[in-house]
Amino acid sequence: MWGLCKGSGSRPYQTVIDTTGPAYRCSCPSRKFPCKHALGLLLLWAADGAAVPEGEVPEWAGQWLAGRHERSERPREAGGRTVKTVDSAAARRRAEQRAARITAGAEELEQRLADLLRGGLASADRGGYGPWEETAARMVDAQAPGLAGRVRELGAIPGSGPGWPGRLLEECALTHLLDRAWLEVERLPEPLAATVRTRVGLTATVDAPPVRDRWSVLARYDSWDGRLTTRRTWLHGAASGRTALLLSFGAAGRAPQPGPPAGTVIDAELTPHPGAGQLRADLGEQFGPPVPGAVPPPGGPVADALAAYGRALTDDPWLDAWPVTLTGVIPGPVPDGGWQLADADGGSALPVAPAALARPALWRLAALSGGAPVTVFGLCGHRGLTPLAAWSPEATGAVPLT
Amino acid sequence: MTIPDTTTTTTPDTTVPETATATTTTWEDLVTMALLGTDRRAPAPDLLGPNGPAAGRDAPVVLLDAAALHTVRRRAGLLPAPAAPVPEPAPRDDRPALPGAAARRLTLLLADRAGAGQGSGGRRGTAPDLTELLPQWLAAANEYGYRAPATALPALLDAARARTDLRPGALALAGPRALWLARLNPEWRFALRGASGAGALPSPADTGAVRRLWDEGLFAERVALLGAVRADDPAAARELLAATWSAERAEDRLMFLDSLRNGLADPDEPFLEQTLADRSRNVRATAAELLSALPHSALAARMADRAAGCVALDRTSGPATVMVEAPHECDAAMQRDGVVAAAPAGRGERSWWLAQLVEATPLAVWSGRLGDREPAELVALPVADGWQEELHGAWCRAAVRQRDPAWARALLGPPATPPASLAERSKLLAVLPAGERARWVADFIAAHGLSDAFQLLGVCAVPWSPPLGRAVVDALDAAREAGSYPWSFSGVMGLAERCLDPGEAERLELPAGAPGEREGASPGSGDYWAEAFQRLVATLRLRAAMLAELIPSPAAP
Helix, strand or coil: CEEEEEECCCCCCEEECCCCCCEECCCCCCCCCCHHHHHHHHCCCHCHHHCCCCCCCCCCCCCCCEEEHHHHHHHHHHCHHHHCCCCCHHHHEEEHHHHHHHHHHHHHHHHHHHHHHHHHHHHHCCCCCCHHHHHHHHHHCCCCCHHHHHHHHEEEHHCCCCCCCHHHHHHHHHHHHHHHHCCCCCCCCCCCHHEEEEECCCCCCCCCCCCEEEEEEEEEEEEEEECCCEEEEEECCCCCCCCCEEEEEEEECCCCCCCCCCCCEEEEEEEEECCCCCCCEEEEEHHHHCCCCCCCCCCCCCHHHHHHHHHHHHHCCCCEEEEEEEEEEEEEECCCCCCEECCCCCHHEECCCCHCCCCCCHHHHHHHHHHCCEEEEEEEEEEEEEEEECCCCCCCCECCCC | CCCCCCCCCCCCCCCHHHHHCCCCCCHHHHHHHHHHCCCCCCCCCHHHHHCCHHHHCCCCHHHHHHHHHHHHHHCCCCEEEEECCCCCCCCCCCCCCCCHHHHHHHHHHHHHHHHHHHHHCCCCCCCCCCHHHHHHHHHHHHCCCEECCCCHHHHHHHHHHHHHHHHHHHHHHHHHHHHHHHHHCCCHHHHHEEEEEEEECCCCCHHHHHHHHHHHHHHHHHHHHHHHHHHCCHHHHHHHHHHHHHCCCHHHHHHHHHHCCCCCCCCHHHHHHHHHHCCHHHHHHHHHHHHHCCCHHHHHHHHHHHHHHHEECCCCCCCEEEEECCCCCCCCHHCCCCCCCCCCCCCHHHHHHHHHHCCCCHHHHHHHHHCCCCCHHHHCCHHHCCCHHHHHHHHHHHHHHHHHHHHHHHHHHCCCCCCCCCEEEEEEEHHHHHHHHHHHHHHHHHHHHCCCCCCCCCCCCCCHHHHHHHHHHHHHHHHCCCCHHHHHHHHHHHHHHHHHHHHHHHHHHHHCCCCCCCCCCCCHHHHHHHHHHHHHHHHHHHHHHHHHEEECCCCCC
């Protein structure tokens, strides 16, 4: 998309936008990015597509677009070669130093957990959040952000309502399992070892071949943990049958990279991260703008969803939830204050996860269903399902529930 | 989800060699152990494995190993729970769906409502105030008979819950599916009662069901039922009410009686005449008020007799003059007819009684009593001894109560006369036909400007007729020329945004585009006016777009 904007100078500013990026270029001197000219052009286009008619690409716009296209091609050809050309010896030394620090951290955490169980979880209730926060800081120092995150969550459990001792023991045990796995990571088979490294907090080296597909963007939502905004985008590829998760981050209140909007379909390449049971991927080149029409992945009754979660646990025992599609389920509140998704043609139901119960989107789901079966995409975990998107004859396209 | 019974199962021996023997320790045992601490409660021997503590493992580590195994096994083996009863299917709604653009507009209007709290403190800027457009949008959409998109129902119900003025429109659009949804959420119970909860009421023709609900229903349901039956068959409603009248509580009687206001007609008289003897004073007063609105009622005739005795025409000296002789006492018969004996503080008893008599007297009486004159001539007659204000005030209230346009017109007088009581005038205006009302207000604005016009504009039909719209725009333009600040007119501006015909946007382009500031104007006022006019134009444009989106596309079935 391109346009000319009359500014204060004698020559109009030349503004070009690549909507697949999105990326912007403008001949104005503004240091804001994107500049007001590009934003104005986008607003015009968003308000009324006809305001920006099709036309022949002028030279100044064509050059830039061609350049962009070329640049986006180049890294693919270069592939892993660029990665390997860095000084491998120095990199290996740094990696070893970090691994040693993490190992020290994991041992310290093991000690902390053993002390806790020796004295009893009942004391964790009295200690408050302070000791956990301190341990989490120690894990950050040990360069193990994954362990630090788990420790912070442990600190929140004693205040999480009835049944907390059982939940705290579960999470302590899984943290212990991760510690042990890290301490003996060399003995683990490679996919599981990669999973353990990712769980501990090491950044995975992504060198798998990219997968090109028409990806349905099933859901996109942000979460904020007080430090970082994390944007999660769930995709499903029609041909590959893969489900993938894109992550992007925004620090200190900044918005993360926009990414493709929910409910659309993108023709793009994804590069999966390594590790057993890992769905994370990086978005590579996009071959055209997002178009509406996201379709749900193939699904089944609620029992299938729980079975899928169970199978995924064999690859990654630390998984809290697994993406599933439920077909033919009727959502609704149940007498004890919770919600369920019940098979329309059977007596089985899956509860909605407690963390999702406060969402107004549940009422949107109930309204959409009207007591009739719908298709729901969500995350199925040990505490229930978190619905993310739904499809019904009542509405065109995917209805976001985030 | 249920937890598979782990109390008696054996640990799969392939997973953790240490516990290869049959385990008898349950998850609950592990939690107890963890709560108390392994110092106080050592792990059971079966956990320690065949080699016991000699395996070289600390008790806490043994406990954590076992707990990790239990946790992963439990999570991997989860089974669905038996389903609780699912909601009944919602009733079908065969109304056509909203056009796509209109459905998106509704989402925007409803979303703006949610965020309306923050912006209210500051200056309004040039952006239209979407919240104020929602009532119009709902009315227009309901006129086409659309049904709301299913996913918009929660937001519609929330909007209706927060703003009672939106309820009838929002619930009509939302339809039967919203009532189905409201039954699932206690926060939306309001939708199930009240006059708009028609879905829950039996059809007025179903006399058995009507009777049952009337006898057994809650107060709110009964009020709604009475209203619905009254709208369908006024006599049936009256009979329903009469059947249980003596058993109702005084507050309830008052509310029920008030619902007879709709469709009030001569056949209601006998029942109302009966209730004049009611135990409750408020019920008696309401009955008397309703009867006085029936010019042919016996009560109206009695009041006319009394009033005629107090007001007479004196032709003896010079021009004809109205003489007033206020009543000397308020007897039992007058009190039975609803005249309140005790005057409010600061008013003479006799003038208070007179006002009540004249107010309840059919206006037609006066042309005979005061020399065969038209209302306008009657209003023009001089009144002796300073009674004019009292007499004319009572005539005004009578004209409003009896909805008499000829008298209302006469009492309003020409728009150019200086404004008297605006509250009274706006009530009189409401009695006039819409076109005449708009013309009168337009002339009033042309004569007096906008400062007193707000209340009068409020009773004009929306959208404003072209002459009225022009008068308001011209007056706003004049105020800008005069150099005052636009927020002195923010009330009228807000009304104009909602009520001007969207077609006026073209005419407004000129003032909106001319920010010129006159000499002697308040500093900066020109910019503020430009902003205010821009917002006005933007809002009108938006309204035009909004209404255009609702037009059914010819392609739709």
